[in-house]
Amino acid sequence: MHEIREFRESDWAAVWSLLRATFAAGDTYTFPPDSTEADIRKAWIETPTRTFVVEGASGALLGTYFIKANQPGLGNHVCNCGYVVAPEARGQGIATIACEHSQKVAAELGFRAMQFNFVVATNEGAVRLWQKLGFEVIGRLPGAFRHRRLGFVDALVMFKTLVPADVVYHPPP
Amino acid sequence: MHEIREFRESDWAAVWSLLRATFAAGDTYTFPPDSTEADIRKAWIETPTRTFVVEGASGALLGTYFIKANQPGLGNHVCNCGYVVAPEARGQGIATIACEHSQKVAAELGFRAMQFNFVVATNEGAVRLWQKLGFEVIGRLPGAFRHRRLGFVDALVMFKTLVPADVVYHPPP
Numbered sequence: 001m002h003e004i005r006e007f008r009e010s011d012w013a014a015v016w017s018l019l020r021a022t023f024a025a026g027d028t029y030t031f032p033p034d035s036t037e038a039d040i041r042k043a044w045i046e047t048p049t050r051t052f053v054v055e056g057a058s059g060a061l062l063g064t065y066f067i068k069a070n071q072p073g074l075g076n077h078v079c080n081c082g083y084v085v086a087p088e089a090r091g092q093g094i095a096t097i098a099c100e101h102s103q104k105v106a107a108e109l110g111f112r113a114m115q116f117n118f119v120v121a122t123n124e125g126a127v128r129l130w131q132k133l134g135f136e137v138i139g140r141l142p143g144a145f146r147h148r149r150l151g152f153v154d155a156l157v158m159f160k161t162l163v164p165a166d167v168v169y170h171p172p173p
Numbered sequence: 174m175h176e177i178r179e180f181r182e183s184d185w186a187a188v189w190s191l192l193r194a195t196f197a198a199g200d201t202y203t204f205p206p207d208s209t210e211a212d213i214r215k216a217w218i219e220t221p222t223r224t225f226v227v228e229g230a231s232g233a234l235l236g237t238y239f240i241k242a243n244q245p246g247l248g249n250h251v252c253n254c255g256y257v258v259a260p261e262a263r264g265q266g267i268a269t270i271a272c273e274h275s276q277k278v279a280a281e282l283g284f285r286a287m288q289f290n291f292v293v294a295t296n297e298g299a300v301r302l303w304q305k306l307g308f309e310v311i312g313r314l315p316g317a318f319r320h321r322r323l324g325f326v327d328a329l330v331m332f333k334t335l336v337p338a339d340v341v342y343h344p345p346p
Contacts, residue, residue: 074203074205113315115317140311141332
């Protein structure tokens, strides 16, 4: 059994450990492999609107994601999320449940679409999964990522409309 | 005659006045139309790597642009710029000389490509100009901009490679 719940302060040590290892690999996110704890805390916890964790039955951290507006002001009806799954929890559908959860949270927060700005093209499992979950590749950024092992590789912009454009928009109060 | 030079502290009053009026129109940038001076100063002057102004013969401010990395860490070889031209200086090629200048600055700073994340599709003059200057539309974000008069309109992701991928990369020291 997995539980998804909001991040709590007591989760930070485990979240940071997972994020540090993920970014150190330099194959999926642009965060500098030697990012400081403060920088990553700001990006994953402080800047986002909400941060969630996926917890296993034993209380182990299986994954985490954040959600935030992708642009300020007149573009803040489109959200952006970042997901990380623990290596030992791969193949259990954690990314799927996290992404589906984030789409529900997005709707609750009043977002109308979700955009991924920078999906590394060689991360084929992620690209396929996001496509399966309804995201479309709307653009390819040539050589935009310096993969730690592969050198310059492309990054993809992916997008999913959550609320059709003909549904009336009520800006946040 | 136009001169392009680096922003100086004494330029701020004129730059802020131009930016405030531009963003208040709500037809080209996502900055909230009621953004505070501090927020815009941060976005246009403090966060970017460099900010420039275009000055007319009389010393009048004709335009301004910034340049910065578009992503942190492993994506920081692609830069991003934002340009604003004074309404009274339209049609004089100010955006062209600013964009050409920014591409030279980008090369000097070691950037290998330039990306515009959010060109409002109804801003057709800008789209055409960037295409003329070698930028390609690599993606279209459906309904991603809430145009103040037109409602939801698309935004474009545009990209130009400045240094071919087969040229050896020397990361900043």
